[in-house]
Amino acid sequence: MTTILSSQFSLVNTWINELRNTEIQKDRLRFRRNMERIGEIAAFEISKGLDFHNTQITTPLDVIQVKELSIQPVIVTILRAGVPLFQGLLNYFDGADCGFVAAYRKHDANDYFSIQQDYLTCPNVDGRPLIVADPMLATGASLIEALKDLLQHGTPSQLHIVAAIASEQGINALKNAYPNANIWVGAVDECLTSKGYITPGLGDAGDLSFGEKLQR
Helix, strand or coil: CEEECCCCCCHHHHHHHHHHCCCHHHCHHHHHHHHHHHHHHHHHHHHCCCCEEEEEEECCCCEEEEEEECCCCEEEEEECCCHHHHHHHHHHCCCCEEEEEEEEEEECCCCCEEEEEEEEECCCCCCCEEEEECCEECCCHHHHHHHHHHHHHCCCCEEEEEEEEEEHHHHHHHHHHCCCCEEEEEEEECEECCCCCEECCCCCHHHHHHCCCCCC
């Protein structure tokens, strides 16, 4: 299932517009905060489909029966671009366990690229909701590669992918690889460039959040 968070017009549209706007992008704090906000909205929507159980709490005046989240999710992000989106998810799932993946595109002299994954750490996800934050779902190649390794840490009860912007090609690639995944995106763009970048997109989410990286 794919859910486009901006399809029902809301503040999400404003945040995505600001993420794309080259003038507003100059404010890194605002860029990161807008990524966080999209993560927060995604977390709220994801929570509606998780399992809850009955429990009892004591208020200053009475004892009442309430619903409580049964199992805390595991939230994973692809470094470094995914950190603000990940933080938004963690703001709401503040009891979650976390994992991290270091992966990047490695381009050759002809500008073809392969996925280089240098590091992955993740707790056991067996029987738990797994939420993976990757702000730009372009070709889907790096995310699919990361998921292969993440799923060596157990079989999650649910798999959720959260992105700020995705391409149609990336969504289709992810669906083909993981048909049971729930995909949550801020907006979907139709095209990829010849180098595999989303257009109109928003540029490099990592650079816009944290400054330009050294070229490999």
